[in-house]
Amino acid sequence: MSKLYVVGIGPGDLDHMTFQANEALDAADAVVGYKTYLDLIAPLIAGKEIVSSGMMKEVERCREALDLAASGKTVALVSSGDAGIYGMAGLALELAAELAAPPEIVVVPGVSAVQAAAAVLGAPLMHDFAVISLSDLLTPWDLIERRLVAAAAADFVVALYNPRSKGRVQQIEEARQILLSTRPADTPVGIVRNALREGEERTVTTLGRMLDHPIDMFSLVIVGNSATFVDPAGRMVTPRGYRAASGDAGPEKGERKKLEAVTPLPVLNSGKAVMVVGTASDVGKSVLTAGICRILRNRGLRVAPFKSQNMALNSAVTPEGGEIGRAQAVQAAACGIPPHTDMNPILLKPSSDTGSQVIVAGEVVGNMSVRDYHAYKPKAFERVRESFDRLSAAHDVVVIEGAGSIAEINLKAHDIANLKVAEMAGCRAILVADIDRGGVFAQIVGTLELLEPPERERIAGIVINKFRGDASLLTPGIEFVEKRTGVPVLGVVPCFSGFRIPEEDSVALEKRGPASVGRGPGEKLNIGVVKLSRISNYTDFDALEAEPDVRLTYVEGADQLRGLDLLIIPGSKATTTDLYFLMERGLFEAIRAFRGPIVGICGGYQMLGKRVSDPHAVESGIREAEGLGLLDVVTVMLEKKATHQARAELLPAGYQVAPRCRGELEGYEIHMGETILGPSVRPFARATERSGRTVEVLDGAVSCDGRVFGTYLHGIFDNAGFRSAFLNKLRRAKGLEERPAAEAQEDPFDLLAAHLEKHLDMERLLAVCGIAR
Incomplete structure (x- = not known):
């Protein structure tokens, strides 16, 4: 007698096929099934006669399988591991009764995808649960609704599968409303897509928020009951029947932990x-x-x-x-x-x-x-x-x-x-x-x-x-x-x-006070950084502050400019606003009158120019502000921000600033403006790479005498070669001993880790x- 196996393939991963299912597929001469299911088991059916079709073709597939079996072939009719297999088996038995010589029909059940989803979520299925298909085409929707109402009223854990299908796009929404009528919005809900197979996604949310997350035909939705809770590891647990024995299996009814957010995790990742x-x-x-x-x-x-x-x-x-x-x-x-x-x-x-x-x-x-x-x-x-x-x-x-x-x-x-x-x-x-x-x-x-x-x-x-x-x-x-x-x-x-680990923001800057004194005895280079109202990226100067012969001061008043060997105007989130801030503090004219070297980084570079325009009000409501006029440049704020990790090389004017500097520069750019150079300045450097792309873009400007320069390159002083060459020029001018570029120090993160492990x-x-x- 010919034989027709109705095979449940389980969740879809080959590792979760049953032994009997593997044997049935191995014995089959021909395999018939829904194309998506067949794709999941392609390695097991290679070389066999394949008959595949799309959704809603169950009757045609069943007849094709019976015809092949009637021709003397052993046939495997592939279905899912859930209730679908029994529907397919019932259909095969019904159609086989019409044949003069029906084949032997053997039903090989598979691992349920509902059980697979429950395993992924933790253990939400214990004793009382209902499994309901939302797209059973042979079942009227009003009957599915009555089943949902009964399961909700009985406080069952409810597993929903096939939650969406053509023509019934509102099924999952209607199911949720029915369940919400008897249980609170913070009831835990687990959504598992592609359970126990490649591409698995796991989401733990709540009944109130479940529709915030994608749900499709490959998803299983498990809605908890009054005993279900989410433990600290994110597992969805229903300990019904065990609370009395364990004494503390989870929160009591009404004290369920809330977890209204997504936590999708791959099965191999503890998350x-x-x-x-x-x-x-x-x-x-x-x-x-x-x-x-x-x-x-x-x-x-x-x-x-x-x-x-x-x-x-x-x-x-x-x-x-x-x-x-x-x-x-x-x-x-x-x-x-x-x-x-x-x-x-x-x-x-x-x-x-x-x-x-x-x-x-x-x-x-x-x-x-x-x-x-x-x-x-x-x-x-x-x-x-x-x-x-x-x-x-x-x-x-x-x-x-x-x-x-x-x-x-x-x-x-x-x-x-x-x-x-x-x-x-x-x-x-x-x-x-x-x-x-x-x-x-x-x-x-x-x-x-x-x-x-x-x-x-x-x-x-x-x-x-x-x-x-x-x-x-x-x-x-x-x-x-x-x-x-x-x-x-x-x-x-x-x-x-x-x-030292770089600090996050200017809150930490406030605690330092006006000055941070360099380490070691002897005379030092006095460097001042203007403390702007919207100062940004002041970590640009951590490397300077770490130099043994540098005393770094955050300048808040004009009197602090006296005795400085270098003045730095740092980056600013609001350049035009901070230009007016300099005027209000009496620093604007004091900086203009300062006769020592001056450096501007990013927003500070823009301030050194003749004018800053903000026609689109991208930084503030101030559309134009007069600059310090120490560099022959003008800046226009653009609507799109430039953000790049960058590499650059010094141009001749840059070597005037940092003589004998070796190696290319690395840093990053974050600015809204485009700066245009006038005839009395020269470009500081040439960017050679931005965000991994090769470029040739001029950066910065240097005054003719080399006393004032600006650049868009944040982190420029983190480059040891540039920092050493630049500071040595200042040291020579002050009669101090030159210093070589600092050697690499022990990783500060390892030092921090050791410090924490000790305490x-x-x-x-x-x-x-x-x-x-």
Whole structure:
């Protein structure tokens, strides 16, 4: 007798085919099925007679399979591993009854894709669940609705598959409304696409937010019941029947943890993440995040930093030319990877007290007021989710940095930078407090007291940062905090010396005071940096400040220009605004009268010129401002920002500034303006590469006597050869001994990691990160 196998192939991955299904396919002379299913098992059916067709051709496929079997061939009729196989088998038996000599029909069930999806999500299917197809073409929709109503009323976990089909595009929306009639909007929902096969995507969200995420015919949607909760690792668990035995299997009914965000993870990636949050701004979150990144990287893990929203005037450029916060570029270096816009999808660069330039995924989308940005935030947060999803999929651990204080109760409703991000990532958080500013125990307890219970649950540990003195003196306070809050203190981190990690923004600049004194005895070069109201990228001068014979001063008044060997005008987020700021502070005429060398970087370069025009009001409402007139150049602000990592070579005028300089220059450009040179200046350098592309573009300008020069190249002083040649010219003019280019020092990130490992409870820290020591 001829034989027809009706074969369920399971979720679709060859590794999850049953033994019987493999045997049936091996025995078959011909294979019949839906083309998409056949493509999934192509290696197993190579060389066999194949008959494939599209959707809604079940009857034709079944007749074709029966005809082939009637001709004496052994046939495999391929179906899914779910209820579809039984529908196909029933159809085959019905049609076979019409034949004079029907073949033997053998049903080979497969692994259910619903069960596969539940395995990916954690364990949401325990005892009472209903599996409902939303596109059963032979079942009237009103009957499917009645089944949904019954399952919802019975508090079943509900698994929905085939959620969309032609002609019924509203099915999933209608199913959600029915379920919402009996269970709350924060009910956990898991969406699994391509379960247990290549391209798997896993999303944990809520019933209220499930339609924010793509759902198609390859997706399975599992809606939890009243007992379902999401654990700290992001697993969706339904412990019905086990709570009494375990004593604490999960939240009680009504206390379900909320997780309204996407967490798509590939099956081979643990998707671990940890968040570093603070009691205030400038408590050391950025540096601690960089240190944790290096600690994990040194353990062989693939690590990436992430900050959803950064408000900073210190920015950096990715290799592709996108603009992100400087801190995330530094943290990427700690991870040993190039910076990427996914590491900081939203960057705000304040242009006034009530507005900012908004940069999304590395590109400017416009200037927004606070009110406008609040309205834009839901859209911005979708980009945050997308970026985090990609980083999580590509790395073993994502170390997330928060913003400011997590206890700003007036801001939490619009939060897309702190614990809402931890909720999205399904991770725990470490709270950082700064003892150097005083009141550290009040900072910690007050912050935790202002959090809602679900938010407090996310805080897994506390770090007391920037300590000076004997840490044992803090023991009574630490014991009180742990007893009062129930959150362990992971360690007390002393202020570190001997190395420096770039700081994030001008908040840190405020704490330094007007002067930062260079190391070592003897006479020094006195360098002044004008402290503009919108100063940006002041990390350009970290390398100068680290020189042993340099005293760096941040200039706020005209009297501070006396005795300087060099004056620098730094970058600015609002060049025309800061030109008026110089006038208001009495610095405008004082700079014009200064007779020493002057350098302008980016916005400072523009200010050195005769005029700055902003016809499109891209930086401020000031359309034109008079420049300092120290360079024969004029600048026009353009609507599109130039952002590039760049390489450049000095031109003859550049060698006048830095005699005997060797090697090409590296840095980055971030500017809105185009600067046009007049006849009495010469170009400083020639850009040879921008964002990986070969170019020949002139950069900067040098006055005829070489005393004043400007450049768009941020990070120019990080080039040791240029810095040494430039400073040696100043040293010779002052009668100081020349110094060679500084030798490479020990990696500061390794020093930071060692410092943190010495003072933190590493076992607990790694446990918070989801990593075994």
